[in-house]
Amino acid sequence: MDRYPTTTSAAANRSRLLAGAGLLALCCGVFVWLLLRNHGLGPAIFSDEWYYSKMSRLQPLAEAMVPSYLYLWLFRASSVCGAGFLDCARIGNELFFVAAAPFIYAVTRRVASSLLALLVAALALLTPLNVYTSFFMPEASYYFGFAVLSWVILAWQVSESRWNAPLQGLAAGAVLGLMSLVKVHALFLLPAVCLYLGCAGRLAGRVNWRSRGALAALLAAAATLALKFGLGYVFAGEEALSVFGSFYTGTANSHARRPLAELLRAAWTSGAGHLMALAVLLALPLALLIHATLSRSARAQGSTELRQLQLYSLLTLGAAGGMAVMFTASIADVAPTEVLRLHMRYYSFVFPLLLALSAAAIHRPCPATPALAWPVALLLAIVLACAVWKLPAYSINAVDGPEIYGVGIASLPGRVVVGLELLALLLWARGSRLAAPLFLFVAMPVMTVQGVLSSGAYLRNIDPNLPAYVAGRFAYGYVPAAERNQLTVVGADVLETMHAQFYVDAPDTGTIALPPGAPLAPYHMPLRNKWLLVIGHHPLPPGVRAEVATDVYALVKMDTQRRVIGVTRFGQPLGPNSLVTAAEGLSHLEPWGRWSEAKRVVLHFSRPLPAHANVVIKAQAFGPNTGLPFTMKIGSEEQSFRVGDLPQDVTLRFATDGQQRSLTIEIPKPTVPHDVSPSIDTRPLGIGLTDIEISTPDT
Known part of the structure; x- marks a missing residue:
C-alpha cells in the first residue's frame, strides 16, 4: 500500500511528538476560546433549543419528537447543573466539537504532511459551524461523530498486514448507528458508506475486493440498523421503532403528494443556491474532486489514500447535500421564502474532507489534464459569477449556513473571497503549483477570520436579559418546583412565551399569545393551572391581583379549587x-x-x-x-x-x-x-x- 509516510527515524519521531503537542495545544486553546465566548449567553434558536432541552431533561425519552435518543440521554446530565443547565450543555458541545480535531488530523495525515494536517484541523475547529456549540442542539455531537466515522473508514487500520474489510464494515456501521441516535439524518449517509465500502478494495488493488467489499457493506448496514433500533429500543421502547420519529414523519406526511413538477422546480432553486454557496466556499477543492472523478490519468497518479479520500468525499457530500436540497424542496410550500433557505449545516460537516484534498494537492501535486481542467475551471467560474449576482437573493443566516453567512457575499470582503477563488481556479487550470497554497494559506484564513468575526457579532446580539428570560428565571426561583408545570405563560407571541418556558424549565407549561398591550379576558384566566406569568403590559381582568408585579412581568396565583x-x-x-x-x-x-x-x-x-x-x-x-x-x-x-x-x-x-x-x-x-x-x-x-x-x- 502506498501509505504516506512510514519511517521510524528519530527525526520522524520528533515530528510526531511536535505534531501531537501542537494538536493538543490547538484543542485546548480552541476549547478555552469557545468556553469564554459562549458562557452566559441566552438561548437563541427557538423552538429547537426549547424542545431539545425539554426532551433531554424534562420528559421520558419515549415522548421525544425526534429519535435523537443517544444525544438526549447524554445531555440529560446537564440537569445536575440546576439553573445553569444551558452552560453545562454548552460545555458538552465544546468538548465534542474539539474532540473531532484528532480524527480530522489523522484523516488528513494519510495524504499530507503533519503541518498541513495540523492546519486542516485548525481550520476545521475555527469554522463558523462552531457557533452551534452555543446552542442546546446536537450539531456539535454529530460533527464529532462524522469525524470518527471518517477516521474509521479512511484511516483506521485493523491490521497492517491484511485487509479486514468485514471488521471495518462493522465498525463503520456501529459509528453510523450511534450517529443516527444523535441526528436521524445519519441514515441518509448509509448508502454512501455502503457504496464506498463496496468499492474501496478495488482502489487499493485488493484481491477478492468484490466479495469482501459486499460483505463489509452488508455488515455496515446491519450494524447501523441494529444499533439504531436496538439501542433506541433500550432508550425509548417501542417509540424507537419509528424510523424518523413523530416530528419528521408528521412533516413528511403533511407535505406528501405535492405535484412532481412543483417539487422539481423547488429542488432546482434550492440546488442552485447550494452549488453557488459551495463554489464560494470551496471552489478549488470542488475542482480537484470533479477532475479526479472524470480523469482516469489523475486517479492513476494519485496514491491509494488520496483516491479513497476522493471517493468518500464525493459520496458523502453528494448524499448529505442531496438530502438537504430535497428536504428544502419538500417543505417549500411552508412559506414563499422557505425554498431560498440554504440549510448548509446538513452537510457542512463534510467540509474538512475537502480541505484535506487541498492539503494533499500541496503535499504531492498531481498535474491536471489541460483538456479537462479548463472546462472544469470555467464551469466553476461561471457558478462563482452567478453567486455574486444571484446568491444575495437567497435567505442566508448564521444558523442555516454559518460559513456562507460569514463570507458576506454582498460585501467587499465577500468579493475579495470570490476573487481569490477565481484566481486559484485560474492557477490550477494553468497547471501552477501555487493554486492549492493560495486557497489553503490565503483564501481559507480570510474566510475563517470573517467567519469568526461574524459568529462573534451574531452571538453578542443574543441578549440574556430579554424580558421573557428575566420573567422565566424569576418564575423558576419563585414558583415551587412541584407547581412549575401548573403555570401558564402570557406573551406577545409564541417566541416570547417559549423564551420564558425555557427558563421556567417545566415540560407542561401552558401558553397564551396576545398582541402587545392587549388585556387579558376573564376566559384567559387558567382554571387548571395555579400560576399565570404575564410578560409585558397586559392589563388583568377586574378583581384579579398579581402576587408579584414589576415593569417587566406579573405573576398571578390562581384559585383552582x-x-x-x-x-x-x-x-x-x-x-x-x-x-x-x-x-x-x-x-x-x-x-x-x-x-x-x-x-x-x-x-x-x-x-x-x-x-x-x-x-x-x-x-x-x-x-x-x-x-x-x-x-x-x-x-x-x-x-x-x-x-x-x-x-x-x-x-x-x-x-x-x-x-x-x-x-x-x-x-x-x-x-x-x-x-x-x-x-x-x-x-x-x-x-x-x-x-x-x-x-x-x-x-
Missing part, C-alpha cells in the same frame, strides 16, 4: 363511557385532537351539565379564524372567546337549568387549507380541540 365532573381528550375515540359521547362537526382523530369541519360543533354529554358549570377547552384556531370571536352556547346562554394558532386553555362559566346535555361552538370563518396554501386538505377547518373539562365550583 373545583370539583371535576369529567374530561374528554379528542385524540381518543368518543363513546358511551366518556364525558362526551358524540360530536357533530368534528373531523377524524389526529394524535393531538380533532379539527372542526363545519360551521358549528355540537358536543353531546353523557349526563346533564351542572347548574354552575366551568367549561375548560384546550383549543387553537386555523388560519383566518385566528383572533376572530368564536361563540360557545349552552341552552340560552352564550359567550364569546378568541384563540391563537397554538393550543391554549379557555375557561368559560355558565349558569344552566341543570338539564342541558349539549354544547355548541359557532365557527367564525371555516376555511379550506387548499384555498389558502398549497395544501391538499379540503376540509373547512375552524377550531382544533385537544380536550374539554367540565367542573363545578368547589363549595
Whole structure:
C-alpha cells in the first residue's frame, strides 16, 4: 500500500511528538476560546433549543419528537447543573466539537504532511459551524461523530498486514448507528458508506475486493440498523421503532403528494443556491474532486489514500447535500421564502474532507489534464459569477449556513473571497503549483477570520436579559418546583412565551399569545393551572391581583379549587363511557385532537351539565379564524372567546337549568387549507380541540 509516510527515524519521531503537542495545544486553546465566548449567553434558536432541552431533561425519552435518543440521554446530565443547565450543555458541545480535531488530523495525515494536517484541523475547529456549540442542539455531537466515522473508514487500520474489510464494515456501521441516535439524518449517509465500502478494495488493488467489499457493506448496514433500533429500543421502547420519529414523519406526511413538477422546480432553486454557496466556499477543492472523478490519468497518479479520500468525499457530500436540497424542496410550500433557505449545516460537516484534498494537492501535486481542467475551471467560474449576482437573493443566516453567512457575499470582503477563488481556479487550470497554497494559506484564513468575526457579532446580539428570560428565571426561583408545570405563560407571541418556558424549565407549561398591550379576558384566566406569568403590559381582568408585579412581568396565583365532573381528550375515540359521547362537526382523530369541519360543533354529554358549570377547552384556531370571536352556547346562554394558532386553555362559566346535555361552538370563518396554501386538505377547518373539562365550583 502506498501509505504516506512510514519511517521510524528519530527525526520522524520528533515530528510526531511536535505534531501531537501542537494538536493538543490547538484543542485546548480552541476549547478555552469557545468556553469564554459562549458562557452566559441566552438561548437563541427557538423552538429547537426549547424542545431539545425539554426532551433531554424534562420528559421520558419515549415522548421525544425526534429519535435523537443517544444525544438526549447524554445531555440529560446537564440537569445536575440546576439553573445553569444551558452552560453545562454548552460545555458538552465544546468538548465534542474539539474532540473531532484528532480524527480530522489523522484523516488528513494519510495524504499530507503533519503541518498541513495540523492546519486542516485548525481550520476545521475555527469554522463558523462552531457557533452551534452555543446552542442546546446536537450539531456539535454529530460533527464529532462524522469525524470518527471518517477516521474509521479512511484511516483506521485493523491490521497492517491484511485487509479486514468485514471488521471495518462493522465498525463503520456501529459509528453510523450511534450517529443516527444523535441526528436521524445519519441514515441518509448509509448508502454512501455502503457504496464506498463496496468499492474501496478495488482502489487499493485488493484481491477478492468484490466479495469482501459486499460483505463489509452488508455488515455496515446491519450494524447501523441494529444499533439504531436496538439501542433506541433500550432508550425509548417501542417509540424507537419509528424510523424518523413523530416530528419528521408528521412533516413528511403533511407535505406528501405535492405535484412532481412543483417539487422539481423547488429542488432546482434550492440546488442552485447550494452549488453557488459551495463554489464560494470551496471552489478549488470542488475542482480537484470533479477532475479526479472524470480523469482516469489523475486517479492513476494519485496514491491509494488520496483516491479513497476522493471517493468518500464525493459520496458523502453528494448524499448529505442531496438530502438537504430535497428536504428544502419538500417543505417549500411552508412559506414563499422557505425554498431560498440554504440549510448548509446538513452537510457542512463534510467540509474538512475537502480541505484535506487541498492539503494533499500541496503535499504531492498531481498535474491536471489541460483538456479537462479548463472546462472544469470555467464551469466553476461561471457558478462563482452567478453567486455574486444571484446568491444575495437567497435567505442566508448564521444558523442555516454559518460559513456562507460569514463570507458576506454582498460585501467587499465577500468579493475579495470570490476573487481569490477565481484566481486559484485560474492557477490550477494553468497547471501552477501555487493554486492549492493560495486557497489553503490565503483564501481559507480570510474566510475563517470573517467567519469568526461574524459568529462573534451574531452571538453578542443574543441578549440574556430579554424580558421573557428575566420573567422565566424569576418564575423558576419563585414558583415551587412541584407547581412549575401548573403555570401558564402570557406573551406577545409564541417566541416570547417559549423564551420564558425555557427558563421556567417545566415540560407542561401552558401558553397564551396576545398582541402587545392587549388585556387579558376573564376566559384567559387558567382554571387548571395555579400560576399565570404575564410578560409585558397586559392589563388583568377586574378583581384579579398579581402576587408579584414589576415593569417587566406579573405573576398571578390562581384559585383552582373545583370539583371535576369529567374530561374528554379528542385524540381518543368518543363513546358511551366518556364525558362526551358524540360530536357533530368534528373531523377524524389526529394524535393531538380533532379539527372542526363545519360551521358549528355540537358536543353531546353523557349526563346533564351542572347548574354552575366551568367549561375548560384546550383549543387553537386555523388560519383566518385566528383572533376572530368564536361563540360557545349552552341552552340560552352564550359567550364569546378568541384563540391563537397554538393550543391554549379557555375557561368559560355558565349558569344552566341543570338539564342541558349539549354544547355548541359557532365557527367564525371555516376555511379550506387548499384555498389558502398549497395544501391538499379540503376540509373547512375552524377550531382544533385537544380536550374539554367540565367542573363545578368547589363549595
